[in-house]
Amino acid sequence: MPLLDTQNLTVSLTQDGIETPLVRDVSFSVERGETLAIVGESGSGKSVSSLAIMGLLAKALQIQSGRILFEGRDLRTLDDEALRQMRGRDMSMVFQEPMTSLNPVRSIGSQIIESIEENLGFSRSDARARAIDLLKEVGVADAERRLKQYPHHFSGGMRQRVMIAIALAAEPKLIIADEPTTALDVTIQAQILDLMARICKDHGTALILITHNLGIVARYAQRVNVMYGGRIVESGDARAIYNAPRHPYSEGLLRSVPRLDQDRSIPLKPIQGSPADPFTSISGCRFHPRCPYATHICKQEVPPFTAGVACHFPLTADALESAS
Amino acid sequence: MLGYILRRLVGAVLVMLAVATLVFFMIRLVPGDPIAAMLADAGSQEAREAMTRRLGLDQPVIVQFFYWFGNMLQGDLGASIYGSNQPVMKILMEALPKTLSLALISFLIAITIAIPAGIIAATRKNSAADVGVSLFAFLGLSMPDFWLAIILIIVFAANLQWLPAIGYAPLADGFWPWLSHLILPGIAIGTGFSAIIARMIRSSMLEVMQADYMRTAASKGLTQRVVLMRHAFPNALIPVITVIGIAFALLISGAVVVENVFSIKGLGRVLIQGIQNRDYPVVQGAVLLISAFFVLTNLVVDLLYAVIDPRIRYS
Numbered sequence: 001m002p003l004l005d006t007q008n009l010t011v012s013l014t015q016d017g018i019e020t021p022l023v024r025d026v027s028f029s030v031e032r033g034e035t036l037a038i039v040g041e042s043g044s045g046k047s048v049s050s051l052a053i054m055g056l057l058a059k060a061l062q063i064q065s066g067r068i069l070f071e072g073r074d075l076r077t078l079d080d081e082a083l084r085q086m087r088g089r090d091m092s093m094v095f096q097e098p099m100t101s102l103n104p105v106r107s108i109g110s111q112i113i114e115s116i117e118e119n120l121g122f123s124r125s126d127a128r129a130r131a132i133d134l135l136k137e138v139g140v141a142d143a144e145r146r147l148k149q150y151p152h153h154f155s156g157g158m159r160q161r162v163m164i165a166i167a168l169a170a171e172p173k174l175i176i177a178d179e180p181t182t183a184l185d186v187t188i189q190a191q192i193l194d195l196m197a198r199i200c201k202d203h204g205t206a207l208i209l210i211t212h213n214l215g216i217v218a219r220y221a222q223r224v225n226v227m228y229g230g231r232i233v234e235s236g237d238a239r240a241i242y243n244a245p246r247h248p249y250s251e252g253l254l255r256s257v258p259r260l261d262q263d264r265s266i267p268l269k270p271i272q273g274s275p276a277d278p279f280t281s282i283s284g285c286r287f288h289p290r291c292p293y294a295t296h297i298c299k300q301e302v303p304p305f306t307a308g309v310a311c312h313f314p315l316t317a318d319a320l321e322s323a324s
Numbered sequence: 325m326l327g328y329i330l331r332r333l334v335g336a337v338l339v340m341l342a343v344a345t346l347v348f349f350m351i352r353l354v355p356g357d358p359i360a361a362m363l364a365d366a367g368s369q370e371a372r373e374a375m376t377r378r379l380g381l382d383q384p385v386i387v388q389f390f391y392w393f394g395n396m397l398q399g400d401l402g403a404s405i406y407g408s409n410q411p412v413m414k415i416l417m418e419a420l421p422k423t424l425s426l427a428l429i430s431f432l433i434a435i436t437i438a439i440p441a442g443i444i445a446a447t448r449k450n451s452a453a454d455v456g457v458s459l460f461a462f463l464g465l466s467m468p469d470f471w472l473a474i475i476l477i478i479v480f481a482a483n484l485q486w487l488p489a490i491g492y493a494p495l496a497d498g499f500w501p502w503l504s505h506l507i508l509p510g511i512a513i514g515t516g517f518s519a520i521i522a523r524m525i526r527s528s529m530l531e532v533m534q535a536d537y538m539r540t541a542a543s544k545g546l547t548q549r550v551v552l553m554r555h556a557f558p559n560a561l562i563p564v565i566t567v568i569g570i571a572f573a574l575l576i577s578g579a580v581v582v583e584n585v586f587s588i589k590g591l592g593r594v595l596i597q598g599i600q601n602r603d604y605p606v607v608q609g610a611v612l613l614i615s616a617f618f619v620l621t622n623l624v625v626d627l628l629y630a631v632i633d634p635r636i637r638y639s
Contacts, residue, residue: 054543056539056542056543084545084546084547084548085545086545087542087543087544087545088543088544088545088546089545092543092544093540093543095536095539095540095543097536100535100536100537101536101537101539101540102537102540103537103540103541103555103559104537104559104633104634104635105558105559105562105632105633105634105635106554106555106558107634111540114544114546114550114554115544115545115546118544118545118546118550119544119545150634150635152634152635163540166540166544167543169544170545
């Protein structure tokens with residue numbers, strides 16, 4: 001049994017009585033200790049699906065259909081209290097914005113300690129000791145003193161380390177990291193991702209790494225889901241997709257970021273057009289208006305998801321070779 | 325920190341000296357004079373002149389000013405030129421505890437209503453409770469405090485006879501006599517302020533509840549109650565403190581009218597009578613005291629910021 005099994009998840013935004021699906025029929029699973037990457041542009045539905053798993057969707061967002069099984073239990077059948085108890089204890093989250101994700105008027109220590117007290121039932125002094133250990137583990141030097149400090153005393157990278165310590169506080173089985181490095185300096189990004197990878201390995205924690213950079217995925221994740229317009233368009237082994245993407249969108253994502261293992265003379269190629277707007281209906285494949293390979297069938301029929309890709313004309317390794 | 329407080333206190337003294345100067349000249353711009361107020365048409369020309377001389381009002385205004393200003397700097401606010409000629413300091417010190425008591429009770433009533441009302445309205449946005457709070461705030465702001473005071477007297481003092489209608493009992497007479505005289509005027513003044521503060525808390529809470537750190541707090545598995553009271557409310561309080569501070573100082577001006585309705589001889593009443601009688605020294609002294617109250621409240625509010633928000637440090 002996988003740790004997390006999401007089946008046909010559909011999440012809609014209800015606004016002025018109109019329902020707009022943001023996540024459409026998404027299915028994926030995460031094994032214990034595994035790292036799964038979810039890759040896509042802004043608005044592809046990757047954050048919304050992770051918030052749905054955490055039970056933290058805003059009021060206007062609702063799960064329309066599908067199941068989210070965590071260790072076999074369907075989270076949609078649980079009440080608010082049971083869901084609350086799972087948060088922190090079974091799964092936790094590292095958010096995108098370390099600058100605003102910590103409460104500015106409470107000390108770093110109190111924000112870590114409250115999670116330990118709530119989820120592990122530790123006494124104040126035990127929780128404090130554990131908070132110091134956690135800070136040391138995530139690489140915050142002089143942990144004892146820094147415990148008393150406030151978020152504004154910390155740099156962005158350091159705050160993200162604190163967020164990781166909070167996420168780790170109750171030894172959850174799953175951590176969801178929603179673009180944890182997007183707001184950080186490039187030099188810090190690798191440090192934070194290496195830290196997360198090491199910690200998840202040491203603790204046997206499963207990780208869902210949400211990112212828009214398909215380039216970093218191969219290094220940190222075993223498997224990857226590429227999302228576009230609320231759907232998974234390609235799914236499979238991270239390295240395989242990195243080396244030979246089959247969906248034109250995955251290819252576009254890879255060509256738009258520099259690669260160290262490639263000739264620098266190959267120019268970066270942006271994906272034409274703008275991301276699919278969930279409020280406009282697009283017939284057929286939602287990527288077709290931007291797809292260089294689109295034909296008339298792509299405008300008419302939604303491509304079925306078969307053999308790890310949702311495309312009428314999946315790329316082959318040869319096609320990729322000749323295109324570059 | 326200590327240096328900051330000292331600098332602020334020096335600033336406060338300068339503000340008060342400016343206020344004193346302004347008030348001295350402004351009260352003299354009010355038509356009429358003390359002699360006319362006291363003697364009306366009764367006194368002869370000689371009596372008027374004698375009184376004018378006795379009160380020093382025959383001197384040029386600028387001479388009067390420096391005379392008064394010099395005495396004030398030595399702590400002598402002069403004596404009332406009306407009736408028993410009591411020293412102004414004595415009049416003010418008798419009135420001050422009454423007004424402070426009234427301000428304190430009004431303030432407590434205001435925040436006791438406003439804090440839960442604001443939090444409930446924010447957490448159950450657009451619910452019946454929220455609409456109820458909005459309605460209460462609308463009514464509370466619309467009702468003039470003197471009108472509410474009269475209604476309260478009619479209902480709770482005259483008809484139900486639960487509470488005294490007028491007067492004041494010092495704390496030395498016991499807690500309940502003191503409190504019972506302050507409940508009705510406290511409600512009359514406090515209702516309007518609770519409406520303002522409740523609305524502030526509501527909008528401030530709504531804003532804070534959108535913050536990223538609220539989502540972080542929820543992701544830790546904290547209960548809704550802990551998330552709200554530990555992470556939302558203290559942060560929401562930061563802008564509200566300013567309003568509460570101003571409101572607290574404004575309670576004094578609310579007291580001016582309400583004290584009259586309830587016949588409490590507090591600062592408000594002293595001030596109004598002083599103005600009616602053109603009792604220059606009393607008006608000057610009372611305004612000086614009220615401005616001191618404003619300035620000190622502002623200082624306390626600024627210091628409170630640093631207590632609530634660790635990002636603010638004074639040096």
